[in-house]
Amino acid sequence: MSRIVVGIAGGSASGKSTVVRELTRILGTGRTATLSHDAYYYDLSHMPFERRVEVNVDHPDSLETALLIEHIATLRAGRTVEMPDYDYVSQTRGIAGIVVTPAPVVIVEGMLTLFEERLRVLMDLRVFIDTTPEQRLARRIARDTVERGRDREKVEQQHDDRVQPMHDMFVEPSRTYADVLLTEGGRNVKAIGALADRVLELLGD
Numbered sequence: 001m002s003r004i005v006v007g008i009a010g011g012s013a014s015g016k017s018t019v020v021r022e023l024t025r026i027l028g029t030g031r032t033a034t035l036s037h038d039a040y041y042y043d044l045s046h047m048p049f050e051r052r053v054e055v056n057v058d059h060p061d062s063l064e065t066a067l068l069i070e071h072i073a074t075l076r077a078g079r080t081v082e083m084p085d086y087d088y089v090s091q092t093r094g095i096a097g098i099v100v101t102p103a104p105v106v107i108v109e110g111m112l113t114l115f116e117e118r119l120r121v122l123m124d125l126r127v128f129i130d131t132t133p134e135q136r137l138a139r140r141i142a143r144d145t146v147e148r149g150r151d152r153e154k155v156e157q158q159h160d161d162r163v164q165p166m167h168d169m170f171v172e173p174s175r176t177y178a179d180v181l182l183t184e185g186g187r188n189v190k191a192i193g194a195l196a197d198r199v200l201e202l203l204g205d
Contacts, residue, residue: 003076004202005106005122009114009174010129011167012058013140015185016109019129019192023107026196033075033103037110037119039086040064043093052091058166060112065119068108071100072122078102104203111167114174124202127195128178129185133164 006023010016017036024032040063044052055062064084071081082097113119114126137159144150175181180198182191 003078003102003104003106004124004199005072005076005108006125006127006199007113007119007123008107008109008127008129009111009171009178010185011131011133011136011171012111012163013136013143014129014131015139015187016111016129018186019127019182019195020107020109022186022189022192023196023199026193027105027199031103032105032107033100034107034109035068035071035075035081035083035100037063037065037068037108037113038088039084039098040068041084041086041091041093043084045090045092049090055091056162056166057091058111058163058170060115060170063110063112065112065116069118069122072106072108072119075100075102075106105199111171112174114177115170120177125180125198126178127180127182128175130175130181130183131185133167135185136167 008016008019020034024034041057042062042064044055071083074081080099080101083100085094085096085098087094108119108123114128120126140159141152141155144155145152180195182188182195
């Protein structure tokens with residue numbers, strides 16, 4: 001079976017997950033397997049919680065990218081993997097992972113998936129979600145206050161102190177490696193449809 005890898009990158013709260021869901025819907029769930037780079041954050045359970053929240057999770061060193069690379073290769077070889085089950089609230093990994101089964105299209109999504117050259121070389125198609133800082137901040141506030149139980153003021157402070165500087169240093173420069181720049185994230189249904197067509201072309205469908 002022919003298998004291709006599609007990398008989807010973009011800033012925090014740029015709409016990557018929404019794009020992946022819509023792309024999966026168009027292609028069909030049986031055709032896609034998704035690995036989230038964010039699931040590969042190192043387990044910080046050995047640290048007191050007060051120290052965990054000080055770790056810069058927007059820096060590439062906070063991610064176990066080598067394990068993600070291993071899992072991509074395993075899926076391409078037609079074997080099942082167990083993606084870490086990461087809890088963003090406690091910043092720890094669950095004991096059991098999330099089973100991901102092989103599929104013709106392996107989608108790898110995350111802020112830094114195009115920054116990492118060792119990931120880029122595995123990709124057949126590279127996508128960057130291009131949204132403004134204002135859009136990303138608004139979406140991050142909505143997501144983190146509701147889904148992760150965080151205080152709005154702390155979310156805004158973290159964005160200014162860490163998220164945006166790391167975005168400027170690592171994420172934004174990686175857009176130059178993209179084959180596709182997708183504006184507006186999940187709202188751009190037409191562009192996601194065109195992206196799906198490109199994936200199907202690579203598959204030979």
